[in-house]
Amino acid sequence: MKIDERGRLVVPSEFRNKVETDYFELHEENGRLVLTPVPDPLKTLIGRVSRVKPFRDLDEAAEEEAERTVREEKKHANSGG
Numbered sequence: 524m525k526i527d528e529r530g531r532l533v534v535p536s537e538f539r540n541k542v543e544t545d546y547f548e549l550h551e552e553n554g555r556l557v558l559t560p561v562p563d564p565l566k567t568l569i570g571r572v573s574r575v576k577p578f579r580d581l582d583e584a585a586e587e588e589a590e591r592t593v594r595e596e597k598k599h600a601n602s603g604g
Contacts, residue, residue: 547560
């Protein structure tokens with residue numbers, strides 16, 4: 524694979540189809556770049572936003588999701604993973 528002049532890397536569809544997401548975490552591990560699939564952040568908000576007050580619901584749901592993600596990342600970091 525090759526990174527283009529804009530810094531983009533295309534992940535072949537055979538790999539993308541296996542992980543069922545378009546979102547990844549990128550980190551360096553022992554001199555290697557590692558892509559870790561993460562869930563689509565908007566899919567977790569589906570069904571939590573009403574049509575009557577969508578912006579308030581979306582704001583609350585996004586904040587709850589961000590807090591949950593931070594808790595999970597801290598738990599993962601503390602477990603040595």
